[in-house]
Amino acid sequence: MATLTAKGAATRARIIEGASATIRELGVTATTLDDIRERTRTSKSQLFHYFPGGRDELLLAVARFEAARVLTDQQPHLGALTDWDAWSAWRDAVVERYRRQGTRCPLHTLTSQLGGTSPGAQAVVTELLRHWQAEIATGVRHLRDTGRISPGLDPDTVAAALLAGIQGGVHIQMATGSTAHLEAALDTALAHLRASAPDLARDTARSGALAARDG
Amino acid sequence: MATLTAKGAATRARIIEGASATIRELGVTATTLDDIRERTRTSKSQLFHYFPGGRDELLLAVARFEAARVLTDQQPHLGALTDWDAWSAWRDAVVERYRRQGTRCPLHTLTSQLGGTSPGAQAVVTELLRHWQAEIATGVRHLRDTGRISPGLDPDTVAAALLAGIQGGVHIQMATGSTAHLEAALDTALAHLRASAPDLARDTARSGALAARDG
DNA sequence: TCAGGAATGGACTTGCCAGTCCATTTTTTC
DNA sequence: GAAAAAATGGACTGGCAAGTCCATTCCTGA
Known part of the structure; x- marks a missing residue:
């Protein structure tokens, strides 16, 4: 994640907001990356592109x-x-x-x-x-x-x-x-x-x- | 679990106490049935024998x-x-x-x-x-x-x-x-x-x- | 003592889910 | 407009952990 274009930043924000909403509905433990992926219309690679640390880094965000x-x-x-x-x-x-x-x-x-x-x-x-x-x-x-x-x-x-x-x-x-x-x-x-x-x-x-x- | 002998009751209690201690150390999410099994010197079948509802039932206990x-x-x-x-x-x-x-x-x-x-x-x-x-x-x-x-x-x-x-x-x-x-x-x-x-x-x-x- | 139920051992199945990888498309930059 | 960088798609892997199953041992009561 060297630099971040406007589009990239928007996607990143969308992921965080979508994850937040999903967690509200399902709880943290029950929320999988696929749930987040689906809701935010992203792919697995995007999740790891914006949060290289994986699930934990996303959760922290x-x-x-x-x-x-x-x-x-x-x-x-x-x-x-x-x-x-x-x-x-x-x-x-x-x-x-x-x-x-x-x-x-x-x-x-x-x-x-x-x-x-x-x-x-x-x-x-x-x-x-x-x-x-x-x-x-x-x-x-x-x-x-x-x-x-x-x-x-x-x-x-x-x-x-x-x-x-x-x-x-x-x-x-x-x-x-x-x-x-x-x-x-x-x-x-x-x-x-x-x-x-x-x-x-x-x-x-x-x-x-x-x-x-x-x- | 029709009846429960004294030995059975003791094992059941041992499982609960061991699970409690394990959870204190590792946290709930990180605690696996194998961790509990190991600490309480029991087998998988015993866990499910005394808690037919599986993990959730044990956690509730x-x-x-x-x-x-x-x-x-x-x-x-x-x-x-x-x-x-x-x-x-x-x-x-x-x-x-x-x-x-x-x-x-x-x-x-x-x-x-x-x-x-x-x-x-x-x-x-x-x-x-x-x-x-x-x-x-x-x-x-x-x-x-x-x-x-x-x-x-x-x-x-x-x-x-x-x-x-x-x-x-x-x-x-x-x-x-x-x-x-x-x-x-x-x-x-x-x-x-x-x-x-x-x-x-x-x-x-x-x-x-x-x-x-x-x- | 023996029969039936309870307790135990542990291998095996199953499914899920985080994380990887590479191909492809889009955007930026010069 | 072409190269470089960023963004995206999605199949695939690997491991872990819950839960199943059956064989075996132990206990209890008649």
Whole structure:
């Protein structure tokens, strides 16, 4: 793969997207290169031309593709967690995103297969988590700096806990099909933040810290 | 498998345990029946004798085995979440359990492979989660009924959020190798509970003289 | 002790699927 | 417009791993 013409790049992208869709339908283990070949209208040689490392390299590319999508699907909310309304909108966007995705999380299964095997896949996930958590932490820090939450809360710890709740909520959704846990995790975390508000700020937010849900 | 002699039952159990151990080392996808056969000193025919449904049936049995272990590993703490000390001990036990397990969670990978495929595996996980959450909720309810936390908190929601945090923390550990997120999730959830305590109970808890309250 | 069922051994079949290879077509470049 | 490079087609291989089958040994109960 010395150089890549426009046509070549398009084919490569088509393969990744098609593989991603196929994996969503069949799961990683059940997806064969022939399935991908058929859906993307490519030949075996093309698959290996664009991904000389074979199946693993393709899967890694798909993981990268999916990881990017996870973050963009949360925009513009994730990048602007300024006031409570923004947090609420983000919360809804996250729930909606995963509800729409259904009971298959390509990235989860993808990394559970590649995770231990290749350090590359591990890096993709680690980087995604790091970025995601950093964005959340920035939002929390903003809440703190504007006096909306207790100054005693550590933004990074809160963000880590929130991210864990989201991950677990999604994971449970994969097994049960319900987003109840994801919602509980998000709502409880937000309630925690709201309840920590200094009296003045809480009065301003006024809508009931315990009720948590959209006041 | 009309009847099962003592010897047969022992062999069956040996296969499940050996398969479980092998999967922990190699991961689900990389584990072949021959690997299991070799480790458990059995023959191909034995594998299919005790698990006529083949690989999938064996994997399901392993999932059941692992699911049971998840809960027993948390005992006796999980069954007696009465006061803050008990909660703290449980928290430590959970962290320790997963730290010891390392970056391979057999159940996670097991179900991510069987999850979508077989309804049986899904049932195993769902039941595990249900049971786990119920135990946590019982503990939360006890805290509430003894006035240690705000009566406004819904035990089931809190338990769901906490369980999601644990699951996510473990999941992140699989990718990063660190239990930081798991600990953040647990600690944040417990901090939330403690912070919700009515003033009297919080003061009492701080001093450790719990017996005196509510006379 | 012997008969029938359970347990075991292990060779063999079968099918799939990743990866290879070379021929052919298309595009780029000078 | 011709050579070089890139893209494509698709048959073929090789190996692996699940599952089958039958022969043999072991156990149990009457």
